[in-house]
Amino acid sequence: MELVVVGLSHHSAPLALRESVALRPDELPGALEALVRADGLAEALVLSTCNRTEIYGRARDGRGSAAALDALDRVRPTVADALRRHGYALGGDQAIDHLFRVVSGLDSMIVGEHEIAGQMSRAYGLACSVGTAGPLLHRAVPRALQVGRRVRAETALARGIASVAGAAVGLADRVFRDLATCRLVGIGAGDTVATALRALRGRATGPLVVLNRTLERAQALAGELGGESGGLDDVAARVAAADIVVAATDAPEPLVRLRDLQPLLRARRERALLLLDLGVPRDVEPSIRDLNGVYVYDLDDLQAIAERGLYARHAEIPKAEAIVAGAVSEFRRRRAGLEAQPAIRALLDELLELRRDAIEGDRALAATEREAAERVTGRLVDKLLRRLAPRMKDGTVDPGALLEIFGVEHRPPAVDAADGSTE
């Protein structure tokens, strides 16, 4: 029973390709069923996020990852083709290692991000509900989720700020006690403002206004984030009424000017104002930084915060790698132990058979001598197995080769994909 994984991620494919192969949530149940029906995989799980699309499973006939690609070929030929050209296909210990690394956040674009563990948990839940998760996935995925939790608890890999959007939230957190009551204003409706506002909106559920030259774009973003929209006519008044402002436009001159803002700020009393100027050229006049209670930060500041966080996270990678390596080795040992059980049973039966043949074949033995021989050979078989079984379990002795020496014909138990029971 070997875990296989085929997929592509931010390491191997550009964003456009990742978007083209990503599966929508409503497509996943059908895709899972089709993958198992397609005769290549006995078990299947699909993990599809914005940074990776991966299929985890167990090949039916021991063909490894080729079986997964063949199955995918029958279900989604275009995706299979993209995976062949830009993806990776792993099997056995490499696949287990990959699974554990992915769930721990070690393989993520932002190292240590923990959203991936939730995504994997949901993917596994779906595979269970559709019935495409079998004994191997039932063992591997929960163990991977456990390892992910351990990595997050025992290392600082998932702590701190590691993105520009996260830095925006971090700065807001250091100014305001409760972001939920903060009033947000976005100046511009491009990707930069949208990303920062989305991150802030996760915590700041108060009023939100998106101001933009093109009203349709402002309306679209405001609609997505549950706010109002407006033009750039009364920027200063909107800013003076806000708590957190995110600005990123392509305007050649600053839109937030000292002479407009200063008179309006008197009405705020001492309530702080956080201005995140992410535009190049700047949208907030630099002299505004000198105003009391106004905190202005630009893209460089936010990047500096994110880089510091990433640096701290990277320092934790060796610790996390060690946890994952230990878990992979432990998983392999347990799996080998489980897989060696039938071979140990077959070897025991064969040794007992040889013993019976040897004793019963010697007709010259008296009854008392026969009893003594049975006792002694019984102990011998027991000692032999006690020495061999642990080595068969940890893989230092190949169970198949050993059985071949004794001339035992051994067939690994077949596993039914639907209910996971062994025949």
Added chain:
Amino acid sequence: MEGLARFLIVLAPAVWTASAAAYLSVFVREDRAAETWARRLALTAVVLQLAASGTVGALGLPMVASPGGAIAFMGLAVAAVHLVLESRIGVRTIGFFPVAIAAGLSLAGASTDVLRRPETQLPAWSTGAHVLGAVLAYAGLLLAALYGALYLLQRRAMRRRRFGLLWERLPSLELLDQFSWRSLVAAAAFLTFSIAMGHVMGRSPGLAFEYSDPKIMFTNMIWLAAVLLALSRGFHWLRPARSAAGCLLLFASAVGNMLLVDLVSRVHRPH
């Protein structure tokens, strides 16, 4: 009983110190295991300190009657208030500061003879109330100054764009400002109470005093400044940074009043 009292008086600073060390680990390394232990140790220290006060009280000596006992009790009040605030806001990264203060004050208290009987017999209730009020007022001023100092440090980090350890670990400016102001309000209230009790106490035969005494005048000035500062911040007449700086100055004045003005004053001396 005396042996038990001495044992508890010595044990409390040790537990405070262990808790401060655990909180330091939380501050520097965000150590999750230390986070749990830091709080447990601090709560144990609170219980030990209260038990020490109770045991000393059972010997007929109010804990706050001696300077050492009052200092240790002030540390206890500082840490206890912070532990309550900490459980309400869930921020455990700044626990090191108040708990380290509690450890230091508890150690200073333990190094004096807490079990020494006072030389003069004063009315028990008014003395106790006066001293307890003063201790709690000083604890409030100390907390207001501590949160004010942390506010100024966080503000400085943000103004100078120094996104280092302090910036990461300290909570929001708004929170520190609110904590500082609330501590100041509590300090002003306790100071008012303590001064009133001191006036009642001063009428007792053994302790006459004059209103022109430097100690009385300076204490009244500190009280006035505390009330004015609390009101100015409460009505938003004063910016948070100025209020924080004011709290620091006020605490420094209170310490000066306690240590220096006492030297030239006739109050607190038996006649």
